[in-house]
Amino acid sequence: MFHIKTMNKISALGLAELPRDRFAVADDFDDEDGILVRSAKLHDYEFPTELRAIARAGAGTNNIPIGRCSEAGIVVFNTPGANANAVKELVLCAMLIASRDIAGGLQWVKNQAASGVEVSEVVEKGKAAFVGPEIYKKTLGIIGLGAIGALVGNVALSMGMEVYGYDPYLSVANALRLDRHIHVVKSAQEVYQHADYLTIHVPYNDATKDTIDTAALAQMKDGVRIINLARGELVNDDAILAAIAGGKVARYVTDFPTNRLVQAEGVVCLPHLGASTPESEDNCAVMAAQELQDYLENGNIMNSVNLPTLVQEWSGTARICVIHRNIPGTIASITKVLSDQKVNVENMTNKSKGEYAYTVVDIATQVSDAELDAIRGIEGVLRVRYLTH
Numbered sequence: 001m002f003h004i005k006t007m008n009k010i011s012a013l014g015l016a017e018l019p020r021d022r023f024a025v026a027d028d029f030d031d032e033d034g035i036l037v038r039s040a041k042l043h044d045y046e047f048p049t050e051l052r053a054i055a056r057a058g059a060g061t062n063n064i065p066i067g068r069c070s071e072a073g074i075v076v077f078n079t080p081g082a083n084a085n086a087v088k089e090l091v092l093c094a095m096l097i098a099s100r101d102i103a104g105g106l107q108w109v110k111n112q113a114a115s116g117v118e119v120s121e122v123v124e125k126g127k128a129a130f131v132g133p134e135i136y137k138k139t140l141g142i143i144g145l146g147a148i149g150a151l152v153g154n155v156a157l158s159m160g161m162e163v164y165g166y167d168p169y170l171s172v173a174n175a176l177r178l179d180r181h182i183h184v185v186k187s188a189q190e191v192y193q194h195a196d197y198l199t200i201h202v203p204y205n206d207a208t209k210d211t212i213d214t215a216a217l218a219q220m221k222d223g224v225r226i227i228n229l230a231r232g233e234l235v236n237d238d239a240i241l242a243a244i245a246g247g248k249v250a251r252y253v254t255d256f257p258t259n260r261l262v263q264a265e266g267v268v269c270l271p272h273l274g275a276s277t278p279e280s281e282d283n284c285a286v287m288a289a290q291e292l293q294d295y296l297e298n299g300n301i302m303n304s305v306n307l308p309t310l311v312q313e314w315s316g317t318a319r320i321c322v323i324h325r326n327i328p329g330t331i332a333s334i335t336k337v338l339s340d341q342k343v344n345v346e347n348m349t350n351k352s353k354g355e356y357a358y359t360v361v362d363i364a365t366q367v368s369d370a371e372l373d374a375i376r377g378i379e380g381v382l383r384v385r386y387l388t389h
């Protein structure tokens with residue numbers, strides 16, 4: 001029985017993917033084989049030795065210590081694209097919030113009523129304070145043309161906007177999704193120069209921290225409106241607040257509130273709502289549960305952020321799954337352990353991703369702990385699993 005620990009509220013539809021005769025699901029295991037998580041921070045979490053996989057029901061994995069997981073042979077999955085539509089819809093909303101002072105207007109109406117004034121008598125005079133431009137015929141700049149950025153670009157075009165996008169690592173799949181009218185440019189600077197609205201859709205990591213800083217803001221048009229539904233750390237708070245105070249930025253809409261941002265003029269904070277739709281929560285949870293199940297039961301890896309994709313049809317009677325460093329000689333060492341014991345290899349696949357690699361060996365006859373321990377002892381091997389069919 002596999003123990004799956006849930007670290008956030010995971011949709012029931014996703015949990016239903018895990019057959020209860022083979023998977024027990026709870027939020028209080030301390031010997032879990034797998035974790036299902038959303039945004040809970042795992043950096044200080046002590047992993048049990050049994051833990052083999054973490055599935056993030058969502059896109060961003062900056063809440064998970066990926067390096068520590070890789071070294072412990074723990075596969076980390078996410079669910080690419082599963083919540084992209086939900087975020088796209090909130091970006092549309094954020095562009096409108098960034099244009100007209102909708103948040104201020106809502107608050108003003110409430111304040112009028114609370115003060116005892118008859119609201120209907122004051123709106124026509126008061127509404128001038130909340131005026132803002134239309135997005136039609138304005139230019140949207142997009143940093144990051146992945147699952148979300150591509151959807152946002154296409155829908156912005158359909159709303160009559162001009163769209164510029166930048167993504168130095170644009171995948172073929174995402175490039176094919178982009179409407180041909182989107183200007184895909186070679187530098188972020190080109191995007192900044194054209195954008196009346198700027199939205200960012202990149203993962204947060206060491207390289208993307210503070211993408212929007214003082215230097216980036218200096219390249220933008222006066223009065224630019226900035227939307228950040230990706231991660232708070234992508235936008236430098238000091239820089240954006242100074243740019244708002246100086247009139248460079250007309251409004252900043254973020255899904256990542258801090259007390260400082262909430263209190264600042266010109267900032268609209270949402271409570272990390274990008275993926276919070278029932279449809280998106282179901283999509284993410286179903287995909288995450290399927291990834292976890294396929295890995296724990298079959299050793300297959302799909303959509304991992306630290307290990308390569310590897311899906312192998314079963315053949316033979318048993319399967320040895322080896323997570324190891326991507327160094328020469330490992331495969332030869334594994335097959336030598338097997339051939340020394342006259343164990344026939346029925347099928348074998350090896351794939352690598354950066355510093356790490358994964359080898360799956362289907363064998364004709366079962367092996368003992370001695371052979372598995374011999375494989376565990378090979379230099380660079382991080383985790384060995386033995387599965388029977």
Ligand SMILES: NC(=O)c1ccc[n+]([C@@H]2O[C@H](COP(=O)([O-])OP(=O)(O)OC[C@H]3O[C@@H](n4cnc5c(N)ncnc54)[C@H](O)[C@@H]3O)[C@@H](O)[C@H]2O)c1
Nearest residue numbers: 059060144145146147148167169201202203229230274275
């Ligand atoms: N607010 C929310 O609830 C919410 C929901 C989903 C995702 N997100 C955030 O949005 C991010 C993007 O999600 P996604 O599903 O589009 O991911 P994705 O992986 O499909 O797309 C990210 C894109 O960013 C590009 N990229 C990486 N570094 C870049 C750089 N320096 N400059 C320009 N482009 C760069 C990549 O090539 C990729 O195409 C996630 O990592 C997550 O942090 C937030």
Ligand SMILES: O=C(O)[C@H](O)COP(=O)(O)O
Nearest residue numbers: 038039057058059060275
């Ligand atoms: O990266 C993501 O997928 C989003 O930030 C969604 O986070 P959530 O699952 O906690 O809503």
